Amino acid sequence: MRASKVVAAIDFGTHGTGFAYTLVTPDNDDPRTRQMVSRYDWPKAPVRGAKTLSAVVVDRDLQPVAWGYEAAELWQLNSPARREDLGLHGYASAFKAALSSRAELRAMARSEGIVDLGSDRTLGRLIPSILRYMRDQTVAALGALDLRLTAEDIRWCLTVPAVWTDAQKLGLRRAAEEAGLGAADTIFVVTEPEAAAVYGILDADKGSARAVSRIGEHRFMVVDCGATTEISAFSGVFDDGKVRLAEIGAGGAGVALGAPDVNRAFRTRLLPRRLSPTLVEHLEREYRDLVSELEGQWEKARPFVAVAPGSGGRPEVVSPVYLDLTRLWPMVPAAVRRRLIEEADGDPRTLMLTAQDTQALLDEVIDPIVRLVRRVCDDLLQEARVGSAPVTAFLVGGFASDDYLHARIQHELGAEARVVRPTDPRLAVLHGAVHLGYNPALVQHVPVPATTPRQQVPARTPRQPESPENRRAVFLSYRRGVSWAMARLVRIDLEQHGFDVFMDVENIDSGRFEPVILTQIESRAHFLLLLEPRSLDRIGNEGDWLHREIAHAIAHGRNVVPLLANGTGMPRAADLPADIATLASFNALTVYHDYFPEAMTKLRGRFLH
Template identity: 35%
Template sequence: MARFRVAAAIDFGTHASGYAWSAVTRDGADPRRRDIVDREQWPGTTEKRYPKTRSALLLDGSDTVLAWGYPAVRAERPPGSRLVTGMKMSLRPSDDPSRPAPGSRVPRALSDDLSRPVPLIAAYLARLREVAVAEITAGGRYRESDIRWCLTVPAIWSQAALGAMREAAGTAGFPSGHDALLLEPEPDMAALYCAVQELTPTGPVRALLSAFRRPGRRFVVADCGGGTVDVVAYEVLGDGSLAQLGRPSGGAFGATYTTNRFIQDVLGSRFLDQTNLERLTRHHWAEFQELLGDWETHRNTFTVGSRESVALRVDGLHGLLSPEDLRHLGEVQGGKGDRIVVRPKEMAGLLESAVGGILPLVDEHVARAVEAAGGGRPDVYLVGGFSKSPYLRERVRAHVGQRGRVFTPDRPERAVLHGAVHRCYASAVREDGEQGAGAAGSAVAARRAGPDISERCALYTYGARVSEPYDDEDGAQDRPLETNDEGRHFCPDRFLRFVAIGQRVGVGHEVAHRNVVPIRADLPLMTVEFYATHAPDPRYYDTAPAKRIGHLTVDLSTCMHLPREDREVDIHLTFGRAEITVRAVNRHGGKAADATLDLDPEF
């Protein structure tokens, strides 16, 4: 019997979030027979079917939650309240180029620059967890402790952002153990969804049936969401599992950023001055939200080559603009001064602001898949809510051309959520098989559990800053010299590499560096700092662009009686999962001490 009897997923998106789950049963060992439940009827929704509610909180002056999800966006805003929508994107590093310029007063479609997003994310996740748990436990068959959760995260996120998500999830009441709460990259989960869909005889692409059983097959997944677009190329391995072919890439090219451009470019040019725009957002809140919603509906159905202008009504436009401003509006819109008119060329331009970022990412991964396959045409799967945009699909299809075949699986907005349920499910099936049949059975169980991710590519070169004996090269580089109490010279800036950027590693692959010794004899604590860099094999820890990801401290008090050079420590880093974990062993302390990587908030 599986330890976790329920496999559940949370997709916390920039635009929308939801949950999905499945009871772990014997039948479900076959991924095609899993019964996955999600929620499409969210309070306040106007969508016919979408498995997620809005990632939004309406807060009062003291940050008490007044409403969440769709109702938060739709509700009247009491005085002093604020709507928060960009919680997830606020976890980007502060130097991310897509962050709004400091001091920019242009209103935005999402508040993606929050200074303390973690408590808000926690408040939101707590509500999502509550409704999911209420549904799962409703029949009395399952308890909350039966659930293994998978919380999905962008593939390009820093360790600090992952740490922040884990912290928020803990505050929201999710379990803290890495076994009970998996953090998994979104495109990887979407890849599992695509793989299972194609194994299904009733799946959308019957001609490709069994292709996912064919080792060596390459394909690309582009997860096009509201905030980010993440792209990764994969290969199907001999046991049916999936391996990333290269490091994921992505950026803030999601649909919501086209809405920002709409506000900035279209509304900015229609309203004579900035204060009108600010007045609209501040004093005509409901009308502003309606206008954005209206624009997004048109954007979502806009096609390449469409010749029709879009007319957006704004209630109360006459009360908002002065006669002079209304005249200006009419002039720039060829006589139409009672609504906002978006010409097809402008509409295409707004969509291109996202598409222009997405196509190079697709190129990069298609090229990688073609190269790895020694030619051949990889399949490109577009998933996520934005992949339903006909404009985006047509542009990607035309751009990829003969290099590959572009698909959108059935219900692409579900891909991440359902793929994440498969991820949890596969673990449960594998554990069950291992329990029942020992090592020989585990390989069988792995195959039976359905598609899973087995190898990933390192996002950066990761390593530690260590001291190494000083040599001539250090002198030539003008590196500082440290001298210990024995009069020996060290360079304190050397980089001890654990994994190289792009290196393909198995999930849970552990790299150890043994016999790291302190350089000072008098200190009972050894602090090791870890860095990430794009340089493949740097000599020094600060080879640009390097960032400190965190540090760990090893207690040496049990071996202080030994000569300095005998106080050996082994450092183990585990890669291949979204989160890097660390273990340090004081070799003379008797027992292995688990260490946690104290993450720097900036990376």
């Protein structure tokens, strides 16, 4: 095989996808000074970054019409009739998640129109298409250099989750071959935590040998915070000019929470509460671009909120966030305007989010992440062969850019671990993959004899209980457009306490949805119904699935437990369809945000027995 002139990497992620490349030259042989190029000006992106949204709009033949943020805007801002006129027949985002063996990750995949992410045929079209799009973007960027490259001049490297099997990796290679990246057996595949670990080590103190040797002989973990949070533990050694890694515990640990969950809670819960539910509902229906603009302002401000030690030294958000309401101000009711002006100390056309508002949104997602980091760190410190050697935690991924998340993890680990956030944590996987594609020998996998059993957090695909009397089997029912984030928090808490929780997957079509969902309800002893404002708005509509789930649970004698959140009260029997009117008489549990752990303790101890 002839020598390559370019090494290019594609990081096909759940939330975002991007590329990076470097030229193979003597000047780039030293990884500490290697120059890499990525695209940062993706169309319609709310924040400048190296990735665009993993989203696509397709025509009636499943051929891509637009990608990324541009695709999301094209689909969301056009009515169904206008989409038809434009030849837009389907939309998908986060579709990589559809490949996961973990149910909560598969649930992140979204599709509308003709796109069926449960179909192997559909995924077999979309995945080669997004790789082809990234290949074309890379080639276009290289074209400006006038290198007169051929296909064989580019060595491609792809990233995959640590939990992917050899069969899944082979499938991605074949998709890449179909996309024109070269023969499947010439495409280099690396795991995301492995790439991030290399980037973190080389980035430490500009990648000097001295800095890497300080990490050598230590255990360290890569905390990859993006659309989800995944933690992988390694033993790292710097020996003879090479980084040597051994992964501890196959597959690592993870929680299906990340930055998109914070943004979703901002849009679906905080905005209606601060601007009024009626106004936000109108804006979402008629002016979604204005709501998206507000979300973009929030996303830009969120990583940089001021943080300071609070009670007991725990980091707290101490500065408000100001959002510009100029474009939608004419639609804001007069009474709401007066309140907003007063809250913003007389500043008109401004939505001021207090430090408490911001911290409450962040804590819902960050608290479970911090607990997971704590657990993995404790496991590493308890390894007998490490002794008193410190643990290093590399924070990578887009969410790792948030100062509050960084401060919370640093405070939690204290002196027990060295917390390192690379220069640009968003680039860790992508640029680490380029390093490995340039020199695969940079990492040598060496076996590490474990003195304690390897810990593996199992895939969270729900197991089938043996009988309806399985008292720790729970079905979690919720209105997906309203209670997505809260439902995840409830599920995470219950699973951490040994419960088997099933959350319905929102992109299953009705043909397959019915037997799966109804069977799961029948086979589980407990039926938790999460109710928030607007959860029951469509309960009387024909074909409403929340209605069907509740009715099926009542008809089969499940232990139905309503969970009331964000000020919601129990519905009256007269306001419910006849077949679920008895719901009004069931004992309910109110879940207050500030006392969420206490509510979960009460739920587990009094209601799920």
